Amino acid sequence: MKKLLTTLLICFAAVTSSAADKPNIIIIMTHDMGFSDIGCYGGEIETPNLDMLAKNGVHFSQFYNTSRCSPTRSSLISGLYSHQAGMGLLTNDQGEHNPGYRGRLMERCVTIAEVLRPQGYLSIATGKWHMGHEKKEWWPLGRGFDRFYGCPQGGGFFFRPSSWGNRTVVRGDEVIYDKERDPAEGWYATDAWTDEGLKYVEEAVAKKKPFFWYLAHNAPHFPLQAKPEDIAKYRGKYKAGWDVIREQRYQRLVKLGLIDENHKLAPRYKHVPAWDSLSEEEKDTQDERMAIYAAMVDCVDQNVGKIIDSLKRLGVYDNTLIIFLSDNGGQSEGKRPLGFNRGKGAPGTAESNTHYGTCWANVSSAPFRKFKNLIHEGGISTPLIAHWPKGISASIRGSIIKQTAHVIDIMPTLVELSGAQYPDKHKGHEIIPMEGVSLKPLFDGGKIERSDAIYFEHTGKKGVRYGKWKLVCTYGLKWELYDMENDRTELNDLASEMPEKKAQLAKMWEAWAARCFVKKAKRTK
Known part of the structure; x- marks a missing residue:
């Protein structure tokens, strides 16, 4: 009996040690944020927390997305190209004869949460899902996640779901806010996605379980809506105009080493007028629009700071891998170079529907050509920051990784780091093999080989x-x-x-x- 008890204690200690050694994982994704918007990528928007993660981790100069929201998310979460996952476009089902365009994550793929579950991870999703919403089994809880607080549909709101079409906010698989029920005054999506996720992180730590948290912001996607105090911080800072600010970003990118000085700044997009050709009234309007956009990015960074503080307080900061990226480049949707506000309220408020236009998207995607939805660098190049004190070699912290990488590489990276097994079958379905490669060698100062x-x-x-x-x-x-x-x-x-x-x-x-x-x-x- 004594021998059996000793054996059980040894086994329990081994399991506990194994769980403690597994890295916690947080993926933070922004929506429609360009390559050069944040400080450590040459931007003038104040992002001290992201800058700190880059300084003490690594960041990539040639990391790629798929150029649009749902396809990028499906590639990230599945490790496959978006068409293989069933999401070659958005969430409209184009029928069985178009298997790459079914509008949801198909059964031929697995999610990161489904792969990590056998390793004892508590998997959390907060924010925008947009990978199938018509049936609850397509929502996160049906795809391996243990906790969900967010919007099964796309984004498009920040203060109230009722302000944007059929959007809902769900906790678990229960709708709590919709066009009939709005959250209390003071609710703001960027804060809410973070605060709720941190509750689940605390739960995982209390249970001594490793956690995987997919935090998918709808910021800074249109309609541009931000808190007044955040907007005020940037008001007037964009009156220098897009021509000057693009050049300033380019110079900083070169100085930071993210862009070679031999790579010239792409010219101002053909449909964007010279800043000096605008009237003073037009300049003020444009300054306000970009100030709102900057405020939204700033708020994301504030919430990154909350996450960092919480991880330190919980004692799990050193063994948490934080990955930060965007789903595509700056967005020029709306077909008006100078943007617009079609809403009933003042720009930035819950009643507004403000777009910042091609003019500022050309800044967000600097130094590159083109925008979201396109395959030129302005559409597919995203920042990628990886921070993990316990797992990234001290010798390379603060460095820029210049090897090419893609969102399909996130799944194999997490499979290797967690010790998980990527399945051939799941719930009776044949699973397509992963397409990407693990980025772990890069965290050790090595290189990756892509076949x-x-x-x-x-x-x-x-x-x-x-x-x-x-x-x-x-x-x-x-x-x-x-x-x-x-x-x-x-x-x-x-x-x-x-x-x-x-x-x-x-x-x-x-x-x-x-x-x-x-x-x-x-x-x-």
């Missing part, structure tokens, strides 16, 4: 990144070819000079598209 290219497709826009080469096209136009080592901002198209390289990469893209359920698109020359 294939990185591929892109969204509504007919296409791209391939293979080594230093990038092939890209828009809406069936001609392929463009860029040498990313010497021309990261895509200003010198080499397609006509290097037809064999263009043909090689185009053939690779066609093979990938056929394998990964990409809808047959018009062949590109």
Whole structure:
């Protein structure tokens, strides 16, 4: 009996030690935030907490998303290309004959939460889901998460769900706010997603369980709505105008080492007027719009600070991996270069519907060309910060990782770090193998080896990144070819000079598209 008791105690101690050794994981994703908006990526918006994470962790100069919200989220959470997960577009189901466009996470993929569950993780999702909302089994609790507080649909609100279509806020699988029921005065989405998630983190720590928290902000996506005190902080700071601010960001990016000085700042987008051509009244309006946007990003950073403080208080800061990224580049949706406010209330309020327009999206995505929805660098390049005191080598902290990486790499990274097993089958369904590679060697100062290219497709826009080469096209136009080592901002198209390289990469893209359920698109020359 004594021997049996001793054996049980040893086994219990081993399990407890194993759980303690597993890293806690927090993924923080912003929505429609450009490459150069935050301080450590050259921006003038005050983000001291994110800057600290970059200074004491690592940050990436060539990390890619899929160019739009739902596809990026599905790639992140599944480790697959978005079409393989069923989300080649948004949440509209295009039918069984289009398996890459079913509008939800399909049974042929698993989520990070489903993979981590056997390792004893408490998995938390707060914020925007937008990966299937019509049935509760498509919500986070149906896909491996233990706790959920957020919006099953897309974002589009900050003070009140009732201000934006059919949006709801759910706790678990119960709707608590909708068009008939609004939260109390003072509720603000960015704060709420964080505060509720921290409650679940405390629960996990109390239970001595490792936790995985997917915190998906709807900020700074339109409509631009922010707290008055945060807006006031930035009012007047953007009257220098987009031409000056883009140049300032570019100079800081070069100084920080995120952009080589040989990579020139892309010119102002063709539909954006020169700042000096605006009237004083127009300049004031534009300053206000960007001030609201900056306030929303600032609020995200404030909440990162709350997370850091809580992790330290709970004694789990050193063994928590924090990953921060955005789902796509700056958004120019709305089809008005100067933006607009179509709402009934003053810009920034719950009754407003304000967009900041192509003019400021061109700043958010600086130094690159193009925007959200497009496969040029302005649409697919995102900041990526990784901070983990216990797991990132002290010798590389504060450094910039210049190897290319993609959201499909997050799943294999977490599988390796947690000791989890990625399944061949789940709930009776065959599971597609992971597409990405683990980034763990980079945390140790090493390199990653990728056997294939990185591929892109969204509504007919296409791209391939293979080594230093990038092939890209828009809406069936001609392929463009860029040498990313010497021309990261895509200003010198080499397609006509290097037809064999263009043909090689185009053939690779066609093979990938056929394998990964990409809808047959018009062949590109």
